[in-house]
Amino acid sequence: MKNKIYQVGLFLFLSFIMVSCVKDNMPGPNSQIFGAIKDSVGGGLVETDLVNGSVIEVFELGYPTQVSQKWLIKQNGEYRNNLVFSGSYDIYLRNGNFFPYTIPAYNIKPGENKQDFLVVPYIRIKNCAITYDAANKKINATFSLEAGSPLVKAQSVRLYAFSDMYVGEQTKFGTSGTTFSQTFSPVKTIDNTTYNLSIDLAANASLFPTGRDYFFRVGSFASVSGVGTIRSNYAPYVKISL
Numbered sequence: 123m124k125n126k127i128y129q130v131g132l133f134l135f136l137s138f139i140m141v142s143c144v145k146d147n148m149p150g151p152n153s154q155i156f157g158a159i160k161d162s163v164g165g166g167l168v169e170t171d172l173v174n175g176s177v178i179e180v181f182e183l184g185y186p187t188q189v190s191q192k193w194l195i196k197q198n199g200e201y202r203n204n205l206v207f208s209g210s211y212d213i214y215l216r217n218g219n220f221f222p223y224t225i226p227a228y229n230i231k232p233g234e235n236k237q238d239f240l241v242v243p244y245i246r247i248k249n250c251a252i253t254y255d256a257a258n259k260k261i262n263a264t265f266s267l268e269a270g271s272p273l274v275k276a277q278s279v280r281l282y283a284f285s286d287m288y289v290g291e292q293t294k295f296g297t298s299g300t301t302f303s304q305t306f307s308p309v310k311t312i313d314n315t316t317y318n319l320s321i322d323l324a325a326n327a328s329l330f331p332t333g334r335d336y337f338f339r340v341g342s343f344a345s346v347s348g349v350g351t352i353r354s355n356y357a358p359y360v361k362i363s364l
Contacts, residue, residue, distance in 0.1 A: 156202035167199035176218030217351035244344035
């Protein structure tokens with residue numbers, strides 16, 4: 123009797139395992155979407171941080187409960203998502219380094235979808251030049267700022283340095299000294315000021331051993347009322363061999 127009970131139990135267990143392993147017939151993602159976040163003035167890429175930078179937030183329509191999905195924006199302002207279901211989506215561009223806006227009921231068709239988003243960055247970093255002064259062992263940066271709106275003021279500017287291309291507010295060396303950044307208190311009205319920032323390599327020798335490449339990037343943090351989370355604006359990085 124016990125043997126029969128054991129056999130029945132084993133049969134039920136194996137049946138459960140087989141059923142649980144049956145592949146469902148739900149279709150997988152059938153779309154890809156890609157493009158870039160571009161400045162509405164001039165069409166340049168709006169760069170960000172790869173980690174904790176600007177994102178695209180979407181909600182697929184047609185479900186009782188909408189679930190937030192976030193599409194990563196690469197450091198240079200481009201994005202790509204190859205695993206998307208076709209359908210209608212509300213798209214939100216907010217909590218970034220540009221003025222937020224919404225695209226309601228955006229239709230993603232099966233296959234490839236190219237979509238660039240034209241935005242107004244809080245701050246544009248203009249005429250940026252980053253150079254290596256070997257004689258004085260310094261990295262020098264000169265640049266100016268342009269506000270995306272009269273509402274925007276500058277809270278800080280900084281010359282960032284790191285050992286790879288993802289240099290920025292989230293991935294940077296803790297350089298010492300006072301010439302690599304400026305913080306404005308109160309916040310500064312953005313005008314035609316030319317900024318000069320520098321990193322003293324000799325004073326930070328432990329961070330910059332010779333014989334390798336380093337990456338430098340200028341960033342600025344804006345002060346704007348009523349727009350949610352604000353993230354840094356950037357110029358493209360420059361690679362320098364020391």
